[in-house]
Amino acid sequence: MFGLFKQRRRRQLRSQLVPNEWRSIISRNLPFYNRLAAADQRELLGHVQVFLAEKRFEACGGLQLTEEIRVTIATQACLLLLHRRTDYYPRLVTILVYPSGYVVDEERHVEGHIWEEGREGRLGETGREMGSMVLAWDAAKSGASDPSDGKNLVLHEFAHQLDFEDFMGDGVPALGSRREKLSWAEVMKMEFAALRAADSTGISTLLDTYGATNPAEFFAVATEAFFERPQALQQQHPRLYGELRRFFRQDPARYSSEPAAG
Numbered sequence: 001m002f003g004l005f006k007q008r009r010r011r012q013l014r015s016q017l018v019p020n021e022w023r024s025i026i027s028r029n030l031p032f033y034n035r036l037a038a039a040d041q042r043e044l045l046g047h048v049q050v051f052l053a054e055k056r057f058e059a060c061g062g063l064q065l066t067e068e069i070r071v072t073i074a075t076q077a078c079l080l081l082l083h084r085r086t087d088y089y090p091r092l093v094t095i096l097v098y099p100s101g102y103v104v105d106e107e108r109h110v111e112g113h114i115w116e117e118g119r120e121g122r123l124g125e126t127g128r129e130m131g132s133m134v135l136a137w138d139a140a141k142s143g144a145s146d147p148s149d150g151k152n153l154v155l156h157e158f159a160h161q162l163d164f165e166d167f168m169g170d171g172v173p174a175l176g177s178r179r180e181k182l183s184w185a186e187v188m189k190m191e192f193a194a195l196r197a198a199d200s201t202g203i204s205t206l207l208d209t210y211g212a213t214n215p216a217e218f219f220a221v222a223t224e225a226f227f228e229r230p231q232a233l234q235q236q237h238p239r240l241y242g243e244l245r246r247f248f249r250q251d252p253a254r255y256s257s258e259p260a261a262g
């Protein structure tokens, strides 16, 4: 019963009128939006309505919470949900937003599926058991403002959240058939090994070598590249692109504004 109630409520939220203020924030802060097909834009805005109604935002470190912050983060997060049946990142309750990279004093042993981004200080983190995500607002905003630089903190962190949907956080999100799982495992293993090898020899790579940390980071980094450098990814890593295209049910190479691969 609760499930039905939730679904009906979400349907209602998705059909609500989108405030004009949101539209102007999106057109100002999220250049990728204008490149989406009209149907995808509508679907995305519907998801944003649900996301903003269900998730709690908290501003930290003296930051004032604004619609710009909420909408800019939610719209990027919901890009990963297009064309799929989704429960809207069910393990995530609260998004904590800091003005910029923050420094964590305590020495914490990183385990229990917590991922932390940023080498000195931190730009973001999320964890399977945390129920929360922390984001640096300046990085969340700048990640969106250039949709083709291959870096996007919000897509990265929400890729981790998608990875948690099957309760694991191991770089393998919830996939369909056994065949899909086998194909995913084979391609990811090969690509991860290649990135690790490139990282240790200092060869420059399309994928951020932060992805060589572990398979979970590899999936998050590959997600950034998939949406921000899709044409280059398709050219240089066609099998990886193919796996991500099937998983995300999207083909961003078709609308990408990235510069010619090089």
Ligand SMILES: [Zn+2]
Residues within 6 Å of the ligand: 115, 116, 117, 156, 157, 160, 216, 217, 220
């Ligand atoms: Zn990460």
